[in-house]
Amino acid sequence: MMIQEQKGEFEPNIIGFLCNWCSYAGADLAGTSRIQYPPNIRIIKVMCSGRVNPMFVVNALQQGADGVLIGGCHPGDCHYQSGNYLARRRMAVLKVLLEQLGIEPDRVKMTWVSAAEGKKFAQVIEEVTRDIKKLGPMKKIRRDNEW
Amino acid sequence: MENLVIQTEKLSEWVNEIIKKNKVFAPVKETDFSNFKIVNDYSEIDLSFLLPMVPAKKILFKQTETLFLFTPGSKGEVKSKEISDEKLVIFSIRSCDAKTFSILDPVFLGDYVDPFYKKRRENSILIGLSCNKPNVNCFCTSFGDSPASRDYVDILLTDLDGKYLVEIVTERGKKFIDDYKKFFASASKEDLESKEKVEKLAIEGITRKMKLEGVSEKLGKMFEHPIWYENAMKCIGCGTCTFVCPTCHCFDMQDESTLREGARIRVWDSCMYPEYTHHASGHNPRPARMNRVRNRIYHKFSYYPTNENIVGCTGCGRCIDYCSVNIDIIDIINEVGEAKL
Amino acid sequence: MVDQKQLIKTAKEIVSREDVKYIVGYKQGTYGFVTSPAFAYTPEDVESFIYNPLCKKNLAVYPILEEKLPLKRGEEEDKRKIGLVVKGCDSRALVQIIQEKGLVREDLVIIGIPCKGVIDLKKIEKRFPNQTEVVDVEENDNSEYIIKIGDTVHTIPKEELLSEVCKSCEFPNPPLYDFLMGEEVEVREKEVYSGLRGLDETPIEERWAYWEKHFQNCIRCYACREACPLCYCKTCMADMLDPQWIRRSVNLSENTAWNIMRAFHLAGRCISCGECESVCPANIPLMELNKKLEKDVKEMFKYTAGLDTEEKTLFGTFNPDDPNEFIM
């Protein structure tokens, strides 16, 4: 299910919430163009980045994600006019809140990737993986699932 | 049974000795209040607060308890949850909090025995501490109890300034203390007299009184009385009163699982929430705050006396302390007593 | 100082009106320094109304707590108005709720009180422990509280007992009212909320250690939610079973998730009345979360909650020029 922490280097689990119309298509393009990117991301398709409830992010962190990436269309390109703008506001506030709580806000990442940007998608994933690797495993609010 | 004394400076040695063999729960200072926690050294204990925020019921009846383990899904399997056999000591429990257990025993050890509560009850020693200085809303004396009551504990400590009087109340207490004989000396007559003085002073310090005569019968005739509407209007339904109540025992059962494993857990619940009785069909037998406030009072002062012959309140005063809208159980019961039918 | 006579007179006039169901104010509590919400249905009931610096409770919760139970046959819905005594922050709560269409302005009759700040009950009880007798507290013109206990009169500098949130209050005057008791108070330059001072210098690990300690004490009684006038969702996400957003078991992970959820849902809505913090039995400094969000929301989006009933909500609108630096 999740990538186990191996003895050597820490391999983070990253959950990506990608919008159906742009970022997911971008990821698809990266795949079909056979562009290499780190295997740490697990993608969940959502219809719009505006669909991403901040609790999705918190739940992901609780359930073992070390980082969360939210991908949407470029500003102005949202399939639903303004979903990505609304998502941006929410995530900006969520990051402030996490920072205040002492949870590294950098664990929550946001990006705009269009359907044509397979290459950018791969770059973003590389960057995210590198950043989260630096932060180390997220243990602060992880569920222990020990009953 | 037997009365001993221990010098105050020896107390820490004794408790540290107990910690070696037992899991000791004692009040630990948090920000501005204390709470029962497992202590690893006497220095962690803070006896300056009268009552810990959450009552000692949380030690025997945990807020979150795993009932059993299962494999989720339609081909499920069940695995029992082992109940730890460790010896528990509740150190510095006040008499009102200790009384909790004699009220909860009929519930958890009644027709159906709750194995978790039972095991911990059998495995725990209650070391009480007399209250030298009661709080504003203490009213244990209204139930005929005393802030230095020996009734509900195994061993009772009383601070006599410089030393503690150690009264051994039960056989279990005696057996327990036998292991630590070296810390104690026999109590003198004067020691016992000073305890009486302490107790008398403490009783005088309790200024609030709940008049209980005939309340249970009277409640039987006051189900539709306007007093419930009046008090419920104020209530914001926060449920804090039930969480900090030493005798509230309602809980919710929930399944928690990952894809592969899971458990049925129980967590404290509160009758002050509308969801508590909400049927799946949408019907709610207690739809209004009035119904819920009334049920809380009735459960303690009418249903408990009817079913178990004991009032479901210990007089700790926490629900009054923590209520943000001043719903005052002493006042309500006194009003009930005075109400004309 | 609010003129109690004027308050009672106004409240009596309001409660006598045909179209008013009841009016909510404050009355003396049953012991010590506590005050209690008072519901007046008749002019006689209003006699018990008081107003002093101990009246901290935000009464704006009551109109939203009004239960709409299924009507019995032949019964008609009571559509009369509810009267309320509100301070600056309480009035802002009403503005915010009306803005979100949770309440209708016409259903309320609002008595506004220009507020000079209220006393933190925990502070005063610590100062005068074990006070059973009911106590009267007044504020003089020297920023001091006059506290009469028995025959002794204590004069204490306001600063020592004032609630932390009041120290940084920018809106002591109610923005929305029908009747205003007395003159508006002058708004001076306010200090930054004490819980946020020095925050930037605190390393992130220390911040977490601080919150970890607090969240471990959370008993998830949800008093913070119920006391908050702005937490009025019909079904709270915390109570939902399918999907279950947060598990009910009480542990650090779920407690933190709950507190993140609560704080987030108040972003751009919190009006800094401090109720959540003052009702918390575990003394969790919730306002440090709310205030931080308030401050940053103001900086990032130039948005302040609870001032204009016509304004759009923070998350219901956007600006193309919103902060963008964190986007990869």
Next chain:
Amino acid sequence: MTKSSDSKISIQNPYEPWLAEVEKITKEVGGARAIKTYKLVLQDEDAKKNFNFIPGQCVMISIFGKGESMFAISSSSTQKDYIEVSVMKHGKTTTALHEIEEGDIVGLRGPYGNNFDVKGWEGKNIVLIGGGIGQAPLRSVLNYILDNREKYGTLDVVYGARTSKDICFKEEFTELEKRDDVSVHLSIDVEEEGWEKYVGFVPNNLMEVKPSSENAIAITCGPPIMIEYVIQNLLKLGFNEKQIFTTLEMRMKCGIGICGRCNIGNLYVCKDGPVFSYEQLKGLQGDM
């Protein structure tokens, strides 16, 4: 799994269920308020042997990972090898129950609560008045009486549903109508093409049927409002308070009188109920 088997109370952990296999699922009613009947067989042989109940009692059924709910047993206690429960899709657990298939495993614990005094009623005339899914506990009594038919007097079954499609146990009613020792009176709430029996609410149908109160016991179960009017009408027909029985429901969690939520006055529906005579009910002060 080890469970001691001498009495229902001495099991080690009363919260821990036995496993039961869903042997058969019968679709009773379709649509949004679907009803299915589940035939459950306990897997543990000892548990199966010692599982004794009397009509009126309930069981807790769990879907692991989803939750647990209390259901009235709808099969007769004369049937020893299995029990049946009929479930309407409504909340989280029942929705999960409606998704399982034959051969799946559920958790089962019980039986809980008190029961209908079927032994004590021998020799009496029985009137069963049910509405909607409320027929489930009555079916248990009905089948028990049918299996001991000679011990009882006349048997009237009054049952109503919203539409003909909502009628539970339809085939069983058809079979029942063919018997000459049972009189069945079905009704639906609103008129429908092809329906020749009574149209109207159950309490009204009851007044049409006019069962005699002499030496009779009336048992009713259905929506709360129906129960209320049925009881009123039964009193009009000359039934006294001791002749009228009903079974109640409440939100339950533990099923054993500890968790505190199902109380009506000082009684817990799970432990002291769910069967109440009208005499008891009238004296009860509580939120229902």
